[in-house]
Amino acid sequence: MTEGILIGGLVVLGGLVASYMKKHPFYLHKTQKRKEHYQHKLQDALAQTYGTTDAYWLSRAIADNIFDFGTRTYHDYHVERFEKKAKSERPHLFELKIEEPRILCEHLTERAIELKVPLSAFTMHMRSLWLEYLIPVGRLTPGAVERLPGSNLYVAELKNLPVSQEDMQTFMRKTGES
Numbered sequence: 001m002t003e004g005i006l007i008g009g010l011v012v013l014g015g016l017v018a019s020y021m022k023k024h025p026f027y028l029h030k031t032q033k034r035k036e037h038y039q040h041k042l043q044d045a046l047a048q049t050y051g052t053t054d055a056y057w058l059s060r061a062i063a064d065n066i067f068d069f070g071t072r073t074y075h076d077y078h079v080e081r082f083e084k085k086a087k088s089e090r091p092h093l094f095e096l097k098i099e100e101p102r103i104l105c106e107h108l109t110e111r112a113i114e115l116k117v118p119l120s121a122f123t124m125h126m127r128s129l130w131l132e133y134l135i136p137v138g139r140l141t142p143g144a145v146e147r148l149p150g151s152n153l154y155v156a157e158l159k160n161l162p163v164s165q166e167d168m169q170t171f172m173r174k175t176g177e178s
Contacts, residue, residue: 031111039063045096061086069117069125094133102142105135109145109154123157133174138163
């Protein structure tokens with residue numbers, strides 16, 4: 001009898017946890033796995049400089065900022081504590097070579113489509129990532145983003161960002177893109 005109650009309680013508790021996870025904004029989007037993958041790679045790179053715990057929270061703050069286009073999709077005290085540090089770390093991310101710029105551009109465009117990010121916010125965010133040598137824009141925009149369903153407006157914005165020949169050469173030299 002008590003075993004049945006215990007097992008029943010565990011099943012109910014497991015169902016409640018699963019239900020909560022489906023509704024939590026952190027697990028709401030299909031592109032969340034790409035964000036988590038980036039965050040884990042970043043965490044490994046930051047662990048050399050910061051402690052394990054700080055590297056985890058800092059990588060979460062940076063990944064949130066990059067993949068959520070500078071807005072918060074959920075609130076977490078620990079992540080919010082590291083937001084200032086994340087903004088100061090971002091200009092140095094290209095040196096860590098966490099993700100190839102063209103792949104990151106594809107993932108962010110896919111995420112923007114899923115989150116229905118306004119074009120103005122998308123353009124401003126991608127422009128700042130370009131200036132930090134994290135993604136290619138202008139004529140360097142990867143062709144793979146054009147094949148994403150619903151990407152027409154986003155691709156047009158990426159390709160229309162003003163980029164000088166000198167900026168493109170600097171980007172290619174710093175990122176190793178050719």
